[in-house]
Amino acid sequence: MMTEERWQAIINNDCAYDNQFFYGVKTTGIFCRPSCKSKIPNIENVRIFLDVQQALAEQFRPCKRCKPGEHRLPDEDWVAQMTEYIEKHYSKTLTLETLADICHGSPYHMQRTFKRIKGITPIEYIQETRISKAKQILASSDKTVKEIGFLTGIPNTAHFATLFKKKTGYTPTEYRKLNRKKK
Numbered sequence: 700m701m702t703e704e705r706w707q708a709i710i711n712n713d714c715a716y717d718n719q720f721f722y723g724v725k726t727t728g729i730f731c732r733p734s735c736k737s738k739i740p741n742i743e744n745v746r747i748f749l750d751v752q753q754a755l756a757e758q759f760r761p762c763k764r765c766k767p768g769e770h771r772l773p774d775e776d777w778v779a780q781m782t783e784y785i786e787k788h789y790s791k792t793l794t795l796e797t798l799a800d801i802c803h804g805s806p807y808h809m810q811r812t813f814k815r816i817k818g819i820t821p822i823e824y825i826q827e828t829r830i831s832k833a834k835q836i837l838a839s840s841d842k843t844v845k846e847i848g849f850l851t852g853i854p855n856t857a858h859f860a861t862l863f864k865k866k867t868g869y870t871p872t873e874y875r876k877l878n879r880k881k882k
């Protein structure tokens with residue numbers, strides 16, 4: 700069903716709504732993502748679909764420009780760009796603002812898109828990446844907790860230890876002991 704919110708998404712090419720719905724234009728028989736930059740249709744000719752299958756079942760064809768049936772979506776590409784950046788730079792200071800600058804989006808829009816696709820916020824993803832690297836280093840080296848904090852982008856040792864415990868249930872030292880014992 701068409702709503703004011705959806706119509707606004709269509710006329711503003713708002714990619715935050717991509718995958719939440721698609722719209723078909725009766726006069727052309729083509730359906731698009733809300734973000735498609737194609738000509739704004741006449742509202743009376745627009746049909747709303749909640750997924751690609753529904754549009755195809757009604758004999759609409761996917762738009763060649765925004766490719767609504769394609770597996771890899773523009774937002775997924777965008778989020779992949781963010782996660783790649785995080786995985787390369789987790790040892791440095793990373794804020795939502797830096798990430799937004801690098802990935803060309805507003806912090807708000809970026810956070811929202813990231814969360815929709817990954818299920819967690821970019822900041823949570825950064826923390827999880829850091830903790831998972833820290834676990835690897837703890838289990839495979841004799842580096843101190845302080846050094847590991849530095850290497851994983853959390854130079855404040857107390858903060859590092861607190862976050863580590865919160866995410867894993869163990870202090871870094873406990874984790875190391877347990878992990879070494881298993882070997």
Ligand SMILES: [Zn+2]
Nearest residue numbers: 731735762765
């Ligand atoms: Zn399109």
